[in-house]
Amino acid sequence: MSMASLASADGYGNKVKQIAARYGIYIAFVVMFVFLSLWSPWFLTFDNILNILRQCSINGIIAVGATLVIITGGIDLSVGAIVALAAVSAASVAHPDSYPVIVPILVGLAVGALFGGINGFIIAKGRIAPFIVTLGMMTIVRGGSLVMSDGRPVINLSDEYNTIGGGYLWGVPLPVFLFIAVVLIGAFLLHFCKFGRHVYAVGGNELAAVVSGLNVGRVKMGVYTLAGLFAGFAGIILSSRVMTGSPAAGAGYELDAIAAVVIGGTSLAGGTGAVLGTVIGTLIIGTMNNGLDLLNVSSYFQQIVKGIIIISAVLLDQYTKNSR
Amino acid sequence: MASEWLLEMVGISKSFPGVRALDDVCLRVRAGSVHALIGENGAGKSTLMKVLNGMYRPDVGEIRLRGEPVQINGLKGALDLGISMIYQELNPIPAMTVAENIFIGREPVYGRSGVVNRRKMNADARQLFETLGLAMNPSARLSSLSVAEMQMVEIAKAISFDSEIIVMDEPTSAITDREVEKLFEIIRTLKAANKAVIYISHKMNELFQIADEMTVMRDGRYIDTQLTDKLTTQSLISMMVGRRIDEMFPKEDVPLGEVVLSVDGLTQGDRVRNVSFELRRGEILGIAGLMGAGRTELVETIFGIRKSSAGRIQIGGQPVSIATPRDAIRNRIALVSEDRKLMGLNLRASVKDNISLINLARYCNLGGVIRARQEVEVARRQIDRFKIKVSSYRQIVDTLSGGNQQKVVIAKWILTNPDIIILDEPTRGIDVGAKSEIHKIMVALAREGKAIIMISSELPDFSQEAVMASATGSH
Numbered sequence: 181m182s183m184a185s186l187a188s189a190d191g192y193g194n195k196v197k198q199i200a201a202r203y204g205i206y207i208a209f210v211v212m213f214v215f216l217s218l219w220s221p222w223f224l225t226f227d228n229i230l231n232i233l234r235q236c237s238i239n240g241i242i243a244v245g246a247t248l249v250i251i252t253g254g255i256d257l258s259v260g261a262i263v264a265l266a267a268v269s270a271a272s273v274a275h276p277d278s279y280p281v282i283v284p285i286l287v288g289l290a291v292g293a294l295f296g297g298i299n300g301f302i303i304a305k306g307r308i309a310p311f312i313v314t315l316g317m318m319t320i321v322r323g324g325s326l327v328m329s330d331g332r333p334v335i336n337l338s339d340e341y342n343t344i345g346g347g348y349l350w351g352v353p354l355p356v357f358l359f360i361a362v363v364l365i366g367a368f369l370l371h372f373c374k375f376g377r378h379v380y381a382v383g384g385n386e387l388a389a390v391v392s393g394l395n396v397g398r399v400k401m402g403v404y405t406l407a408g409l410f411a412g413f414a415g416i417i418l419s420s421r422v423m424t425g426s427p428a429a430g431a432g433y434e435l436d437a438i439a440a441v442v443i444g445g446t447s448l449a450g451g452t453g454a455v456l457g458t459v460i461g462t463l464i465i466g467t468m469n470n471g472l473d474l475l476n477v478s479s480y481f482q483q484i485v486k487g488i489i490i491i492s493a494v495l496l497d498q499y500t501k502n503s504r
Numbered sequence: 505m506a507s508e509w510l511l512e513m514v515g516i517s518k519s520f521p522g523v524r525a526l527d528d529v530c531l532r533v534r535a536g537s538v539h540a541l542i543g544e545n546g547a548g549k550s551t552l553m554k555v556l557n558g559m560y561r562p563d564v565g566e567i568r569l570r571g572e573p574v575q576i577n578g579l580k581g582a583l584d585l586g587i588s589m590i591y592q593e594l595n596p597i598p599a600m601t602v603a604e605n606i607f608i609g610r611e612p613v614y615g616r617s618g619v620v621n622r623r624k625m626n627a628d629a630r631q632l633f634e635t636l637g638l639a640m641n642p643s644a645r646l647s648s649l650s651v652a653e654m655q656m657v658e659i660a661k662a663i664s665f666d667s668e669i670i671v672m673d674e675p676t677s678a679i680t681d682r683e684v685e686k687l688f689e690i691i692r693t694l695k696a697a698n699k700a701v702i703y704i705s706h707k708m709n710e711l712f713q714i715a716d717e718m719t720v721m722r723d724g725r726y727i728d729t730q731l732t733d734k735l736t737t738q739s740l741i742s743m744m745v746g747r748r749i750d751e752m753f754p755k756e757d758v759p760l761g762e763v764v765l766s767v768d769g770l771t772q773g774d775r776v777r778n779v780s781f782e783l784r785r786g787e788i789l790g791i792a793g794l795m796g797a798g799r800t801e802l803v804e805t806i807f808g809i810r811k812s813s814a815g816r817i818q819i820g821g822q823p824v825s826i827a828t829p830r831d832a833i834r835n836r837i838a839l840v841s842e843d844r845k846l847m848g849l850n851l852r853a854s855v856k857d858n859i860s861l862i863n864l865a866r867y868c869n870l871g872g873v874i875r876a877r878q879e880v881e882v883a884r885r886q887i888d889r890f891k892i893k894v895s896s897y898r899q900i901v902d903t904l905s906g907g908n909q910q911k912v913v914i915a916k917w918i919l920t921n922p923d924i925i926i927l928d929e930p931t932r933g934i935d936v937g938a939k940s941e942i943h944k945i946m947v948a949l950a951r952e953g954k955a956i957i958m959i960s961s962e963l964p965d966f967s968q969e970a971v972m973a974s975a976t977g978s979h
């Protein structure tokens with residue numbers, strides 16, 4: 181418990197705070213949603229909502245992996261670069277009349293999982309801080325994708341490949357379904373499986389996890405591998421949608437993902453958090469970007485607003501959690 | 505206006521989500537006295553004291569100092585009013601030195617420069633230890649100290665504020681008799697200086713030795729306040745639990761079976777040197793010796809937390825190599841460790857998640873999916889068996905009372921159904937009722953043919969049992 185838990189109020193105020201502490205992020209999302217609906221006639225249209233969801237899907241997929249990593253108390257800065265390497269690798273085997281579309285998909289996923297796995301291996305066996313390892317990996321992988329593509333975007337991709345990120349099902353963009361699928365996988369692993377419980381145990385108290393006989397190294401390998409895998413998947417979707425495997429893709433995506441996780445209420449200290457929070461965090465960032473566009477806020481200014489919202493969300497979270 | 509009371513807390517109530525921790529509680533303390541605050545685990549003692557030291561704001565109630573109503577604004581506000589507290593849960597900053605831990609936030613500086621005057625800080629700390637009669641190095645890092653030494657640092661720190669009221673929440677749960685004696689000397693000095701000490705403990709003998717008055721709480725409510733002279737252990741216990749506990753530690757005969765564990769020449773560091781012993785089924789082996797004599801190091805080495813430099817371990821006659829706790833668990837050993845916060849619990853997880861953690865696979869299908877209903881049922885059973893006071897199995901362990909946290913650790917390890925159970929100070933912070941409950945469970949386990957190693961500073965508790973209590977030194 182926090183030593184700073186000083187604020188309090190009468191019984192009624194307490195109730196409000198308890199509710200706010202629990203559902204604050206959802207309430208914030210709803211408020212934002214209602215506000216934008218009233219403000220802009222475009223906002224609450226079927227097309228615009230689908231648009232937001234599609235824009236969210238790539239960040240959301242990466243953020244699910246980041247959630248797992250952050251719950252173990254770690255961090256993964258390399259996922260943005262992995263998006264690029266997966267995009268370039270997948271695209272380079274996705275030219276028309278080369279391989280069936282499953283090949284670039286598997287290549288992209290394998291590249292993501294491989295580098296995520298290497299992160300996990302070094303972190304687990306070398307006992308080096310995840311921040312350092314993944315920072316190094318970020319530049320290695322980014323460099324790798326530049327080397328591989330000779331610094332040029334890989335173009336001329338097949339129509340089948342384009343379907344992954346650009347296709348529709350029942351009028352809904354495919355990436356939205358892929359996002360939902362990854363969320364369900366992540367939530368299932370984290371909340372219903374032994375693996376997920378171990379993820380929380382490692383982040384909550386690593387020494388206690390060791391003493392309880394958990395294979396902490398394997399848990400860490402697992403989360404970083406999944407983070408890489410999902411980043412690889414995001415790279416496939418991105419390159420497929422823009423029909424280009426760009427070595428510059430995904431720059432800064434790791435930070436968007438971390439922001440979504442943190443806004444969603446997962447603590448960087450580890451041991452707490454949930455996939456649903458991350459989904460809401462992703463939707464908040466996506467809705468905010470979309471809303472600022474609709475409100476004609478310049479994209480430069482948008483960055484400032486985004487930063488303010490991230491900090492406010494965490495402040496709100498701290499405040500409500502500490503008031504007892 | 506002179507009041508008979510130095511401190512009055514009147515009609516204090518405090519609720520947390522799902523529990524009413526304090527319900528109209530009163531406490532009146534005289535200057536120059538030691539006032540014991542007593543009650544079962546989860547009775548609300550620590551919560552009441554955190555209200556006093558400004559950590560919690562009460563929902564309703566009034567606090568008066570020398571008859572004057574006061575408003576306590578946070579920990580700092582409490583210190584300014586002359587109230588300091590030793591917490592039940594230690595909060596050391598491991599990377600900092602003893603002196604830094606004591607003077608954190610009020611370090612002596614050169615003039616107005618803001619640069620810490622290290623020499624003065626260390627000198628002040630040294631002088632503090634001298635007046636308290638403690639031998640401690642001010643520039644040692646906290647991480648190099650034992651739990652008992654950390655506790656003594658906390659005690660010194662609380663006293664260094666020169667407060668009028670000093671709250672001690674189970675200060676003796678981690679220290680030895682010798683240190684307890686030191687502490688009592690310090691308390692007597694404080695008393696002579698007309699200060700008030702509020703003393704929380706589950707150790708009956710201590711209470712009768714040091715307290716002038718006792719206030720009993722039960723289930724968040726005030727029960728009674730009595731002068732110590734008017735009380736007996738029996739009457740105190742029945743006030744605490746609302747019934748009589750007759751035979752606290754019944755004598756039992758458990759026949760011994762074959763040797764399950766044999767340790768031969770085990771050596772680790774310089775505290776565990778060439779230790780050998782044998783443990784039989786049905787045996788409860790007590791390891792005596794002072795704190796810091798290497799008892800914890802010994803069992804941690806057996807359990808694979810520390811690496812041994814020499815020696816052999818056999819289980820059921822077979823030599824085994826235990827390099828990690830995982831290996832130990834595979835060999836059906838359980839270790840209820842000394843420091844529950846450090847290696848016993850995940851404080852951020854629920855009671856259920858802590859209890860089921862070790863052998864979670866048992867409650868999963870082959871694909872690693874948890875069978876939720878079964879897991880909940882198992883957790884509920886352990887909560888009932890160990891009478892853990894929770895608002896639900898979902899309660900986060902951090903919000904349990906200290907004694908109930910300790911019960912979670914024990915429940916968690918017993919659930920693994922081990923053959924060899926090692927308990928390192930298992931009764932730390934546990935109330936009288938629960939102590940006798942745990943003893944009963946240990947005897948029942950011994951009867952089932954389990955073997956038990958028990959490290960306890962409260963050795964008299966179990967040496968009364970008919971089962972063998974032998975002592976193994978580390979030298």
Ligand SMILES: Nc1ncnc2c1ncn2[C@@H]1O[C@H](COP(=O)(O)OP(=O)(O)OP(=O)(O)O)[C@@H](O)[C@H]1O
Nearest residue numbers: 520525545546547548549550551903904905906907
């Ligand atoms: N922050 C919190 N959130 C929810 N419940 C809490 C919180 N703090 C305390 N409680 C509950 O309040 C009750 C009283 O706890 P408290 O720590 O005061 O007990 P205690 O008398 O000190 O017990 P022990 O002897 O075990 O230390 C317990 O049931 C506990 O679970």
Ligand SMILES: [Mg+2]
Nearest residue numbers: 550592905906
């Ligand atoms: Mg307590």
